[in-house]
Amino acid sequence: MHSEFDLLLGRKTYDQWASYWPNHDDVWREATRAMKYVVTRQSQDSRWESTTFLTEPVEALKRIKQEEGPDLHVWGSSELVHTLLANDLIDEVRLIVYPIIIGSGKQLFPDGNILPLQLDVIEQQLMPNGVHVVRYGRFQSEGKKR
Incomplete structure (x- = not known):
């Protein structure tokens, strides 16, 4: 969270974050300084630099992934992750897996059109x-920049 990155957010997550993080630069400065790419079906007015x-x-x-630049981080934005x-x-x-069971909720890996x-x-x-933090990676083919 405290290294250089750009953000890739769905519109709902952006709307929540844009009302909070610009006013809390002292807590998470990297989020304010990052380039924010927001996936939306319609044009929006930017409320966050x-x-x-x-x-x-x-x-x-x-x-964007072929360009030089910091890693793209996705936070929340479950519909975007599915895409x-x-x-x-x-x-x-x-x-980040928390040791609680809440029943139903959003699925990280939905049924349907997901590649292996x-x-x-x-x-x-x-x-x-009891929180388990796991970082998974896959083979990065040559030529990928981000």
Whole structure:
């Protein structure tokens, strides 16, 4: 969270974050300084500096991933993650698993149009409170920049 990155957010997550993080730069300065790419079906007015809206996300993200720049981080944005999975646009997954069962909720890996994705554990840490932080990665083909 405290290294250089750009953000890739769905519109709902952006709306929540844009009302909070610009006023809390002292807590998470990296989020304010990051370039924000927001996937939305319609044009929006930017309420947060360094924001670009993507109405055609798949082609735009393929182009952005070929450019030099920091890693793209996706936070929340479950519908966006489904689109990324379906279009083979994910290189790494970081999961924070809490030891509670809440019943139903959003699915990270929905039924349907998801390509097979083989992941290997790159790093993992079990916290004293039972939270498991796992970083999964996949083979990065030559030529990928981000």
